Amino acid sequence: MLKGKVALITGSVRGIGKAISLCFAKAGADIVINYTSDSSEVEAKKLVEELEQMGVKVLAIKADVSKSEEAKALITEAIKSFGKLDILVNNAGITKDMLLLRMTEQEFDKVIEVNLKGIFNCTKEASRAMMKTGGSIINMTSVVGLSGNAGQSNYAASKAGVIGFTKSVAKEFAGKKLRVNAIAPGFINTDMTNVLTDKVKEDIMRNIPMKRFGSSDEVAKVALFLASDLSSYVTGEVIRVDGGMAM
Numbered sequence: 380m381l382k383g384k385v386a387l388i389t390g391s392v393r394g395i396g397k398a399i400s401l402c403f404a405k406a407g408a409d410i411v412i413n414y415t416s417d418s419s420e421v422e423a424k425k426l427v428e429e430l431e432q433m434g435v436k437v438l439a440i441k442a443d444v445s446k447s448e449e450a451k452a453l454i455t456e457a458i459k460s461f462g463k464l465d466i467l468v469n470n471a472g473i474t475k476d477m478l479l480l481r482m483t484e485q486e487f488d489k490v491i492e493v494n495l496k497g498i499f500n501c502t503k504e505a506s507r508a509m510m511k512t513g514g515s516i517i518n519m520t521s522v523v524g525l526s527g528n529a530g531q532s533n534y535a536a537s538k539a540g541v542i543g544f545t546k547s548v549a550k551e552f553a554g555k556k557l558r559v560n561a562i563a564p565g566f567i568n569t570d571m572t573n574v575l576t577d578k579v580k581e582d583i584m585r586n587i588p589m590k591r592f593g594s595s596d597e598v599a600k601v602a603l604f605l606a607s608d609l610s611s612y613v614t615g616e617v618i619r620v621d622g623g624m625a626m
């Protein structure tokens with residue numbers, strides 16, 4: 380489904396980003412993975428090997444997407460190496476949960492910088508090239524950006540921002556065959572959610588009509604739909620992958 384395409388996935392050495400990289404490689408795309416710290420280098424190398432075994436070309440680039448110069452270098456190097464970019468998945472994200480009255484300015488700023496500004500940085504740079512060839516940009520938001528969540532005002536604000544950003548940019552590039560969509564996962568089993576206590580998980584489960592948490596693969600399959608021609612007339616959309624949680 381993605382043969383001949385080049386896809387860059389940010390924050391992709393684990394969790395949802397890793398699942399999307401594997402899913403896209405299985406569909407035939409050449410892959411650029413991205414990691415942010417030296418401590419992730421071993422995981423990045425392992426993932427490169429795993430992807431190469433699937434018969435696609437792979438490049439791993441270290442960059443912190445919240446820093447505009449590093450995001451710019453990430454996109455430039457990807458395009459220089461593969462000659463083009465067809466798919467950008469803005470997946471990198473963090474949480475720094477705290478009730479508002481106890482939340483520090485740094486906790487608020489950091490989450491906005493990575494989750495929202497990081498998407499601005501990568502999308503701005505990539506769209507310069509992608510608007511000439513067409514393509515698909517997929518932004519990772521969250522059901523929390525739709526419905527809010529106590530203790531996550533910084534995260535919810537960043538993810539709601541991603542939705543507004545997605546719809547605005549989708550309108551700007553719709554005439555250029557560059558589609559821009561967002562995925563809003565609910566509760567997905569990854570390192571990000573593993574840190575929650577059993578009590579919190581039980582409370583969340585009560586609000587999921589399908590009565591189970593989702594997997595990274597289930598998010599990746601929706602990303603594949605948005606990346607491929609199966610969604611050729613879809614832009615500015617937010618697709619929930621949440622077992623009915625934010626219905």
Ligand code: NAD
Nearest residue numbers: 390394395415443444470471472519521564566567569571
């Ligand atoms: P994760 O913590 O397992 O993975 C996030 C990845 O982003 C990591 O590889 C991390 O190194 C990378 N990253 C963090 N800051 C970065 C930066 N500044 N530059 C580059 N990379 C950076 O989390 P996940 O659960 O796989 O989440 C992936 C995306 O999905 C995030 O945007 C998250 O907000 C979103 N999401 C997750 C869930 C869930 O339940 N897991 C729900 C809704 C939305």
